[in-house]
Amino acid sequence: MPAKPTEPDTIELSTEELQEITGFAAECARRVLSIFERSLPDDSRPRDAVEAAQAFADGGRRTQALRTCGWAAYKAAGEVTGEAAGGVAGDVPGRAAAADAARAASHAAAAAYLHPKASAHQVKHILGAAAHAARAEELLSGEGQGATGQTLEWARHHAPPAVTAVLGRLPAAPPGGGRVGELIRDLDTALRA
Structure with a gap:
């Protein structure tokens, strides 16, 4: 029996595409x-x-400072909800939304480190900032899962060519990830259409 063709391990990814994706995020x-x-x-x-x-999107270099800023924003997300001290995100109104806003910022910095790997996980690096921003709006509205706010709609209509081009080289967004994972998959599907 002949061997099945395999998917490539890597994709093409130019610096210009990486910068455009990071600017979008x-x-x-x-x-x-x-x-x-x-x-x-x-x-x-x-x-x-x-x-x-x-700054990276505008032509700057990927430096350790960029990575450090991304991790710092991620840490801020945990601190705003009290997760670092064992608290619960819902303890204070608006704190869960603030945490997702900080996660969106962390994902924006992380977008600069998208890998040229043919992995569904990389879709999260491209669309994570948009999904966390939409989740922050949803949580702030208090209207539940149907109220993803304006950012997700904005992202659908303003994704630059590099976002759709690189998504087209990757497998679809993976399952899981809770509500943010759902938002990533919704946006991924819309941008591939």
Whole structure:
């Protein structure tokens, strides 16, 4: 019996595409920064991550500082909900939304580190900022899963060519990931259509 053809292990990914994807992710995260900043107005970590992502998108280099900003925004997400101290996200109204806004900023910085691997996991690097931003809006609205806000719709209509081109080289978004995973899959499906 002949061997099945295998999928390639890698995809083509240019620096220009990486910068365009990162700029898109930064814009998605920027749309919800105010949600985080209302909860912790003196904490600049998510804004720093978005600005670092935008600097790369504008032609800057991928540096350790960019990676550090991304991790700092991720840490801020846990701190705003009290997860670092064993708290629960729903303890304070708006804190869960603020955490997703910080995660969107973290994903924006992480988009600069998208790998040229033919893996469904890489879809999260491309669309994670948009999905977390939409989840932040959804949580803030209090209207449940149907109220994903304006960011997801904006992302559907403003994704640059590099986003759709690179998604087309990757398998579809993977299952799992809770509500944010659902939003990633919805956006992935819409952008591939």
